[in-house]
Amino acid sequence: MTEGPVVVIADDDADIRHLVGVAVRRAGASVGASVSDGAAAWQAIRDIGPDLAILDVAMPRMSGLQVCRSVRADPAIAGTRVLLLSAAVHTTAIEAGLAAGADLYSHKPFSPRSLAMQIRELLTAQVTS
Amino acid sequence: MAIAEAVRSPRGMAANRSDSVSSFVRHFASDPNSVLERQLCMASTYLVSQLLFLIPGASAIYLKPVLAAGALMVAATVGAYFLRAPAVPLRVAMVIPLVDILSVGLLRAGTGGVGSIFTFMLVLPVISLGVEPGRLPMVIGGPVTIAALLLPVAYDPAQVGVGQWSRIIFGPIILGLTCLSVNELARRLRSRVHAVQRLRREQERLLAEARDHADASAAASALLRESTNELVSVIDAVTEQAIVGTDRTGRVDVFNTGAQKMLGVAAHDAIGRSIARFDGFDELTDSLQTFLTEVRSGAPQVRDWTYTTRDGSELSIKVAVTARRDAAGDVDGFLFVGTDVTADREQARMKDQFVNLISHELRTPLSSILGYLELLEDDEETPLTAEQAQYVGTIERNANRLLRLVSDLLFTAQVESGRFQVQEQLVELHSVVAASIESAGPVAAARGVTLRLAACDDPVFVSGDPMRLGQAVDNLVSNAVKFTPAGGRVAVTLGTEADGADDARALISISDTGVGIPADEVDRLFSRFFRASTASANAIPGVGLGLSITRAIAVAHRGQIRVASTVGAGTAFTLDLPQAGVPHAGGSVGVPAGLPATAHAG
Numbered sequence: 001m002t003e004g005p006v007v008v009i010a011d012d013d014a015d016i017r018h019l020v021g022v023a024v025r026r027a028g029a030s031v032g033a034s035v036s037d038g039a040a041a042w043q044a045i046r047d048i049g050p051d052l053a054i055l056d057v058a059m060p061r062m063s064g065l066q067v068c069r070s071v072r073a074d075p076a077i078a079g080t081r082v083l084l085l086s087a088a089v090h091t092t093a094i095e096a097g098l099a100a101g102a103d104l105y106s107h108k109p110f111s112p113r114s115l116a117m118q119i120r121e122l123l124t125a126q127v128t129s
Numbered sequence: 130m131a132i133a134e135a136v137r138s139p140r141g142m143a144a145n146r147s148d149s150v151s152s153f154v155r156h157f158a159s160d161p162n163s164v165l166e167r168q169l170c171m172a173s174t175y176l177v178s179q180l181l182f183l184i185p186g187a188s189a190i191y192l193k194p195v196l197a198a199g200a201l202m203v204a205a206t207v208g209a210y211f212l213r214a215p216a217v218p219l220r221v222a223m224v225i226p227l228v229d230i231l232s233v234g235l236l237r238a239g240t241g242g243v244g245s246i247f248t249f250m251l252v253l254p255v256i257s258l259g260v261e262p263g264r265l266p267m268v269i270g271g272p273v274t275i276a277a278l279l280l281p282v283a284y285d286p287a288q289v290g291v292g293q294w295s296r297i298i299f300g301p302i303i304l305g306l307t308c309l310s311v312n313e314l315a316r317r318l319r320s321r322v323h324a325v326q327r328l329r330r331e332q333e334r335l336l337a338e339a340r341d342h343a344d345a346s347a348a349a350s351a352l353l354r355e356s357t358n359e360l361v362s363v364i365d366a367v368t369e370q371a372i373v374g375t376d377r378t379g380r381v382d383v384f385n386t387g388a389q390k391m392l393g394v395a396a397h398d399a400i401g402r403s404i405a406r407f408d409g410f411d412e413l414t415d416s417l418q419t420f421l422t423e424v425r426s427g428a429p430q431v432r433d434w435t436y437t438t439r440d441g442s443e444l445s446i447k448v449a450v451t452a453r454r455d456a457a458g459d460v461d462g463f464l465f466v467g468t469d470v471t472a473d474r475e476q477a478r479m480k481d482q483f484v485n486l487i488s489h490e491l492r493t494p495l496s497s498i499l500g501y502l503e504l505l506e507d508d509e510e511t512p513l514t515a516e517q518a519q520y521v522g523t524i525e526r527n528a529n530r531l532l533r534l535v536s537d538l539l540f541t542a543q544v545e546s547g548r549f550q551v552q553e554q555l556v557e558l559h560s561v562v563a564a565s566i567e568s569a570g571p572v573a574a575a576r577g578v579t580l581r582l583a584a585c586d587d588p589v590f591v592s593g594d595p596m597r598l599g600q601a602v603d604n605l606v607s608n609a610v611k612f613t614p615a616g617g618r619v620a621v622t623l624g625t626e627a628d629g630a631d632d633a634r635a636l637i638s639i640s641d642t643g644v645g646i647p648a649d650e651v652d653r654l655f656s657r658f659f660r661a662s663t664a665s666a667n668a669i670p671g672v673g674l675g676l677s678i679t680r681a682i683a684v685a686h687r688g689q690i691r692v693a694s695t696v697g698a699g700t701a702f703t704l705d706l707p708q709a710g711v712p713h714a715g716g717s718v719g720v721p722a723g724l725p726a727t728a729h730a731g
Contacts, residue, residue, distance in 0.1 A: 016496060016500075019497065019500040019501065058485075087493060088485070088489075108493065108496040110496065111500070111503055112500050112503055113507060
C-alpha cells in the first residue's frame with residue numbers, strides 16, 4: 001500500500017487534517033500518520049521518517065515551529081521536508097516559520113487544489129535533491 | 130519684631146541721653162516757648178529792680194524815661210506771649226531782647242545815667258540776643274545796645290562826668306564780647322544738637338529699615354513654609370505615581386506616598402539612601418550612571434523598568450527621569466516619576482492573546498468551509514448540478530466575505546495595539562494598481578460600472594509592503610465600484626508629483642461618479658466602524674473598517690490619504706505616498722515592461 005512518498009499530517013482540527021489528507025492523496029502521496037498535537041507529530045516523524053511533514057503552527061504540547069526546529073536538529077531526519085500551515089498572516093510569523101527551517105509556509109484558509117500542487121512541488125524537489 | 134527690639138535695646142540708653150540734652154538745648158535756644166520764658170525772667174528782674182525805688186534816696190531822678198521803660202517792658206512781655214505762636218518766624222523773637230535793651234537804656238537814663246545800677250540788667254537781653262542763632266541779632270543788637278548805653282547822655286549830657294567815658298566805651302565792648310561768646314557757645318551747642326539729631330534720625334531710619342527687613346524676612350519665610358507645605362501635600366497626594374527626588378549625588382531627599390505604596394518601602398528607610406542602592410531595580414545597578422548622563426545633558430528620559438517587590442512579584446514601571454536645576458540652571462539633582470504599568474502591559478498581552486485566539490478560532494472553521502466547498506466543486510465523480518453549483522457558489526462567496534471581515538478586524542486590532550509594522554521592500558505601483566483593477570473587474574462588469582486605469586509611463590517605486598499596499602488600493606477601488614450606480618464610471622490614475630528634489634510623491638487616485646459623501650461626514654470617514662449616511666441610505670453593505678485600514682496602511686508607509694466628495698456627483702480618494710529612490714539603470718527590480726497607459730476592465 002505504501003507506494004510513493006509518505007506524509008505526516010499534524011493539526012489539532014480533525015476536519016483540517018482530513019482536508020489536508022485529501023490534498024496529499026491528490027498529490028500522489030500517502031498519509032503515514034495524521035495526529036492532533038505537536039508531540040505526537042514529532043514521535044510520528046521519528047518513527048516513520050516521512051518525506052514530508054505538514055504541520056499546523058498552533059498546536060497543543062509542541063508548536064509546529066518547535067517540531068520543525070527539532071526535525072532540523074536531528075541529523076537522522078533533518079532532510080524531511082516541512083510545510084507549515086498557519087492561520088497567522090503577519091509577515092513576522094512567516095519569517096519565524098522560515099527561520100525555524102520550514103521549506104514552505106502556507107496560510108489558512110487554503111485551497112486543497114493549490115495545496116496539492118505545493119505538496120507535489122515539494123516532493124518533486126526532494127526527489128531531485 | 131523680636132529682632133527689631135534686640136537691635137533697639139543696646140543703643141536705647143544713648144539715644145535717651147542725647148534726647149534729654151537736645152530737648153534742653155532746643156528749649157533754651159530755639160524753642161519758640163523759651164522766648165516768653167526768657168522775657169518773664171527779664172520782666173521779673175525788672176520788677177525786682179523797681180523795688181529799689183522803695184529804698185530811700187534811690188528814687189527816680191526823671192520820671193518820664195522810667196515810665197517809658199516800664200511801658201516798653203510790658204510791651205516786650207506781651208509781645209513775647211504772642212510770639213510763642215508756631216506760625217511766627219523764629220527770627221522775629223530777637224525783637225524782644227532789643228526792646229528790653231531799649232527799656233533798660235531808658236531806665237538808666239531816668240535813674241542816674243551812666244552810673245545807674247541798672248546797667249547790669251543789660252546782661253540778660255544781650256545774652257538772650259547771643260543765644261539767637263546767627264550773627265544778625267548781634268549785628269542789630271550792637272548799635273541798639275550802644276544807643277541804650279548812650280541814652281542817658283542824650284537825655285542829660287550834664288550827667289556825664291570826665292571819668293564816666295571809660296564806662297561808656299568799655300560797657301558795649303564787654304557786652305558785645307559776652308554776646309559773641311554766648312552766641313558761639315550756643316552755635317556749637319546747636320551744631321552738636323543737630324549732629325545728635327541727625328544721628329538719631331539716621332538711627333531711627335536704620336531701625337525702621339531693620340524692622341522692615343525683619344518683617345519682610347518673616348513674611349518670606351512664612352510664605353516659603355506655606356509653599357513648601359503645599360508642595361509636599363501635593364506630592365504626597367499623588368498616591369498612584371511614585372515620585373522620588375535625589376540630590377546631585379543620587380541621595381534620596383523626596384519619597385512620596387505613591388513611592389512608598391508602589392515600592393513597599395517606608396519613607397524613613399528611603400530618605401538619605403543612594404538611589405543606586407535600591408533593591409529590586411536591576412536597571413539601577415546596571416545602567417544608572419549612563420542613564421543619568423543622558424538626563425543631565427538635556428531631555429527627560431522615559432524607560433520601562435522592572436521592579437521586584439519584597440514578596441517576589443514583578444512590576445513593570447514606566448519611569449520618567451528629569452533633571453532638577455538650581456537658580457543658575459545647573460543640575461542640582463534628579464526626579465524619578467514612576468507609573469505602575471504592570472496592569473496595562475498585562476492587558477495588552479491578554480488582548481494580543483485574545484486576538485491570536487480569535488484569529489485561530491475563526492479562521493480554522495472558515496478554512497474547513499472553504500476547503501470542503503472546493504472539494505465539492507472539484508468532485509469529478511459526482512459533479513454538481515447547475516442549481517447545486519449556484520448554492521455552493523453562494524456559500525463560498527459569503528464564507529469569503531466572513532473571512533475578509535475577520536481579517537479586517539484582526540488587522541484593525543493589530544494597528545490599534547501599535548503592532549502593525551511594514552516589512553519594507555521596493556514596490557512598483559503599476560503592478561499593484563493593475564492587480565486591483567483586475568480583481569475588481571468582474572464585480573464592476575456585473576454592476577455595469579466602467580472601470581478605467583490611466584497610468585504614467587514611467588515606473589513608480591515606493592518602499593513598502595506589496596500585500597498591504599494592494600489591500601489599500603483594493604479597498605479604495607472596490608469601495609468606488611460599490612458606491613457607484615449602474616452606468617457610472619470609476620477612474621484610477623497613477624502618477625507622480627515632486628515639490629522638491631527630496632519630496633517626490635507617488636499618487637494613486639480613485640474617482641467615481643457615485644453617491645458621494647456629505648461634507649460634515651468627511652472628517653469621520655476614516656474612523657473605525659463609521660459608515661456614511663449615503664452608504665446606509667443606499668443599503669450598501671459594509672461594516673466601516675475599510676477606510677480606517679486603508680489610512681492605517683497609508684500612514685504606516687509615511688503617506689496620507691485625501692478625499693474630495695460631492696453628494697450625488699462622486700468621490701475622489703488620493704493615496705499619497707513618498708516615492709522611493711529609483712533603482713539604478715539595469716537594476717533587477719521587476720518592473721512590468723510596457724504596461725498599457727490605459728486599461729479597461731469589465
